[in-house]
Amino acid sequence: MSAALQNLVNQPYKHGFVTDIESEIAPKGLNEDTIRLISSKKNEPEWLLDFRLNAYRKWLTMSEPDWQNVHYPKIDFQEISYYAAPKPKEKLASMDEVDPELLRTFEKLGVPMHERAALAGVAVDVVFDSVSVATTYKEKLSEVGIIFCSISEALQEYPELVKQYLGTVVPVGDNFFAALNSAVFTDGSFCFIPKGVKCPMDLSTYFRINTEGSGQFERTLVIAEEGASVSYLEGCTAPQFDTNQLHAAVVELVALDNADIKYSTVQNWYAGDENGVGGIFNFVTKRGLAKGVNSRISWTQVETGSAITWKYPSCILRGDNSVGEFYSVALTNNLQQADTGTKMIHLGKNTRSTIISKGISAGKSNSSYRGLVRVAPGAQNARNFSQCDSMLVGDKCGAHTFPYIQVNNNTAKVEHEASTSKIGEDQLFYFAQRGIDAEEAVSMIVNGFCKEVFQQLPMEFAVEATKLLSFKLEGSVG
Amino acid sequence: MNALANIDYLSSLLQTLSTQNPGDFPKDLLPENNFPWLKQLRTQAIDQAGQFKWPTTRDEEWRFTDISPLSTLTFKPAQPGNSPALADVSPFFIEEANNRLVFVDGFFTPELSNVNHKNQLVVGNLAELATSHSDVIEHHLGQHFKSQKNLFSALNTAFLKDCAVIIAPQNTVITQPVHILYIATQAETTHYPRCLVVGQTNSQATVIEDYIALQKPANSSYITNSVAEFSLAANAQIRHFRIQRENSSAFHLANCAVSLDYASRYQAVSVTLGASISRYNLDIGLRAEAAECIIDGLALISSDQLADTHTCIDHLQPNCVSHQQHKCIADEGAHAVFNGKIIVRPDAQRTDSSQSSRNLLLSNQAKIDAKPQLEIFADDVKCAHGATVGQLDNEEIFYLKSRGIPELTARNLLTYAFGAEILNRISIASLKHTLEQIVLNQTQHH
Numbered sequence: 001m002s003a004a005l006q007n008l009v010n011q012p013y014k015h016g017f018v019t020d021i022e023s024e025i026a027p028k029g030l031n032e033d034t035i036r037l038i039s040s041k042k043n044e045p046e047w048l049l050d051f052r053l054n055a056y057r058k059w060l061t062m063s064e065p066d067w068q069n070v071h072y073p074k075i076d077f078q079e080i081s082y083y084a085a086p087k088p089k090e091k092l093a094s095m096d097e098v099d100p101e102l103l104r105t106f107e108k109l110g111v112p113m114h115e116r117a118a119l120a121g122v123a124v125d126v127v128f129d130s131v132s133v134a135t136t137y138k139e140k141l142s143e144v145g146i147i148f149c150s151i152s153e154a155l156q157e158y159p160e161l162v163k164q165y166l167g168t169v170v171p172v173g174d175n176f177f178a179a180l181n182s183a184v185f186t187d188g189s190f191c192f193i194p195k196g197v198k199c200p201m202d203l204s205t206y207f208r209i210n211t212e213g214s215g216q217f218e219r220t221l222v223i224a225e226e227g228a229s230v231s232y233l234e235g236c237t238a239p240q241f242d243t244n245q246l247h248a249a250v251v252e253l254v255a256l257d258n259a260d261i262k263y264s265t266v267q268n269w270y271a272g273d274e275n276g277v278g279g280i281f282n283f284v285t286k287r288g289l290a291k292g293v294n295s296r297i298s299w300t301q302v303e304t305g306s307a308i309t310w311k312y313p314s315c316i317l318r319g320d321n322s323v324g325e326f327y328s329v330a331l332t333n334n335l336q337q338a339d340t341g342t343k344m345i346h347l348g349k350n351t352r353s354t355i356i357s358k359g360i361s362a363g364k365s366n367s368s369y370r371g372l373v374r375v376a377p378g379a380q381n382a383r384n385f386s387q388c389d390s391m392l393v394g395d396k397c398g399a400h401t402f403p404y405i406q407v408n409n410n411t412a413k414v415e416h417e418a419s420t421s422k423i424g425e426d427q428l429f430y431f432a433q434r435g436i437d438a439e440e441a442v443s444m445i446v447n448g449f450c451k452e453v454f455q456q457l458p459m460e461f462a463v464e465a466t467k468l469l470s471f472k473l474e475g476s477v478g
Numbered sequence: 479m480n481a482l483a484n485i486d487y488l489s490s491l492l493q494t495l496s497t498q499n500p501g502d503f504p505k506d507l508l509p510e511n512n513f514p515w516l517k518q519l520r521t522q523a524i525d526q527a528g529q530f531k532w533p534t535t536r537d538e539e540w541r542f543t544d545i546s547p548l549s550t551l552t553f554k555p556a557q558p559g560n561s562p563a564l565a566d567v568s569p570f571f572i573e574e575a576n577n578r579l580v581f582v583d584g585f586f587t588p589e590l591s592n593v594n595h596k597n598q599l600v601v602g603n604l605a606e607l608a609t610s611h612s613d614v615i616e617h618h619l620g621q622h623f624k625s626q627k628n629l630f631s632a633l634n635t636a637f638l639k640d641c642a643v644i645i646a647p648q649n650t651v652i653t654q655p656v657h658i659l660y661i662a663t664q665a666e667t668t669h670y671p672r673c674l675v676v677g678q679t680n681s682q683a684t685v686i687e688d689y690i691a692l693q694k695p696a697n698s699s700y701i702t703n704s705v706a707e708f709s710l711a712a713n714a715q716i717r718h719f720r721i722q723r724e725n726s727s728a729f730h731l732a733n734c735a736v737s738l739d740y741a742s743r744y745q746a747v748s749v750t751l752g753a754s755i756s757r758y759n760l761d762i763g764l765r766a767e768a769a770e771c772i773i774d775g776l777a778l779i780s781s782d783q784l785a786d787t788h789t790c791i792d793h794l795q796p797n798c799v800s801h802q803q804h805k806c807i808a809d810e811g812a813h814a815v816f817n818g819k820i821i822v823r824p825d826a827q828r829t830d831s832s833q834s835s836r837n838l839l840l841s842n843q844a845k846i847d848a849k850p851q852l853e854i855f856a857d858d859v860k861c862a863h864g865a866t867v868g869q870l871d872n873e874e875i876f877y878l879k880s881r882g883i884p885e886l887t888a889r890n891l892l893t894y895a896f897g898a899e900i901l902n903r904i905s906i907a908s909l910k911h912t913l914e915q916i917v918l919n920q921t922q923h924h
Contacts, residue, residue, distance in 0.1 A: 397855075405848040406847045410839035410842045
């Protein structure tokens, strides 16, 4: 490994500023009173408080998972503030009313929140710490009957709809972090695409953790009714703090007959510095239920941030002929650790799933792919193809693969393959011969390696992801 | 030990060990006073065994293999003295093997064995060789389980009464295989077969490990808890063929540890046919540069058998090579498990490793759990693994049908061919022929 290549992988975090806004923070600690406080602050219906308390009581009986291939200091759940809202929070009618300081933050991040910027065709729901700040393009969407708003708003305006689906894909006691989220989630996005509607634009949520010592627990619920389709984008950043912040989100997707949900994530939470100080602990439960026949759920993720990533976007393929897809790029550098992958649970007949996972490890980081493909006895003619490729940049990092294949039906066909490679001196030399410097060469090799995944991203995100990977890996040469 | 009190099998075993009641416990062929190292080895193992918890499906290593049926058994250790008739045993003899060690219920049986003293190979049982080769044995016996200590290997060492010992001295090339035949005869007992194979510098040898049952009454239940240790010095080459054909009520728990030195080569084929529940842990350490291992496996199971193969190939040094192919054929309600782990340590640059797990499900009640696993800490490596689960390819069946072969015959042929690929790696003609016949019979559907 040349010194030049070593230098390439170090790049300061570009989203690490703190926005100085007065925010309303709940006292640290978690007990039933905290939950009641959150619930009353948000003026929630009674059933939701019961939902939260039920989750909290389940959570108390659960223990933190320890099977993952990541190491971190024990999280003190009583040292976290479970509610942090930017203070001047009133009902916002237009973009002009949004706190200018906030707007500047998002401008720095390049979120197209202004009406002008939104001409790019993206409707954005922005979640700042735990509270949704503004949603653009709401009117245009409501014309076709699409509901796209923060989940708090949805709870006020469409409580029955939320009640019908909340917790149906990820039950309150699903896992330790999902239970915690169910108890204390403060905001998130809600999206409902009615029967037969093809969403005219990509929907987008932007998450940002701003307050030190706070956790972000957002909850996203996307429902596509019969024949509906939607493409949903999610982006995440956080400022630089020396302390670790916890992010425990839950995302639930429901696709009914012939519906199609495409969920794309670019995750660039603060990853800690080169010594592993600070950074986000990202423990996320994402799951899609392909409930109806011919439904399709597709996850695409580009994971470049977080000190710890623990995330397994999954598909439950219950409807006959349903399709699940998972495309992932996970880049880890310095002391980052990622344990990510997917679960494809084949329950219906003729269900198909595809898994393409690309892991890139640099510095002293470790990245693991952990996946499960399960074919239930009734899943006749189920089909799965999985491919997990790892690339190692430097000799101090690690790449791991833990695929679980469980087949209970002899008509199933399951294939898994994995490979490991590195950026070789000879490859860089080849580029150098053609007048391309090492920095650009690395970027091109990495982008080529990830091409199959980037192709799945919507245009704007693909551009962002490509840039993100390049600047995560680039640096001063020689 | 108290934590294990509710596990009948374990507590009865540990009780046997602690009380040393002469009636329960076989006569010691190896007086411990003469071999202080052996006493120490056993004492350590007894301590360890007491510390382990009984594995359940909540343990990652035992996630797919439920051995709770074992926990309620109170099988005593087998007693020496049983000797089946030569006529019953001779069909299992392998003509190419000019050395044969027969262990009945874990105890060496000279009248059925055939030890050839003419060639340079040191072959015998522990009781016989412990004095003459104590330095080599002491150096290796029980020393290769550093990375994979588990309850069953500890129990085997704790109950260590006898053991097959094969030492290939420096610069010797022995082409004829050594056949170790383990026969289980006593119903409702546990026996502890064990072997130690040492290949010294520049030596070559071939070992067949063969597990059979001659039970009276036929097909009664018993437990085999076996351990095999292979140590290869620089440039040594050992071939290891392992055939497990226990009866269909047996429980077979086996551990094998292989340690490879500079430029040594270990080639193994393991064939799993028998036992109600079987588990085989194969743990290979590539401990010096340029070491190489090629391991292949076939599990052919039906009815409600469970066959679990766990392998771990640990690349500790640069420039090592490992290739693995494992196949499972599961018919009726059988359940096959494969867990193959490959570790490439930080210094193990220029590792070349490949692994393939292919699984064939013949019935809709059969079940496969496969987990090929890579843990890589070095960047200049070539590592690939693949796993497939499925049924016979319709196009292949169509191809044969288009040539006038009836569908059933085509299916039988393809199933046989799937398994035969592994058997082709067996270089001993008569053994290969025997196994081919078994696979042929088991894969014929009518």
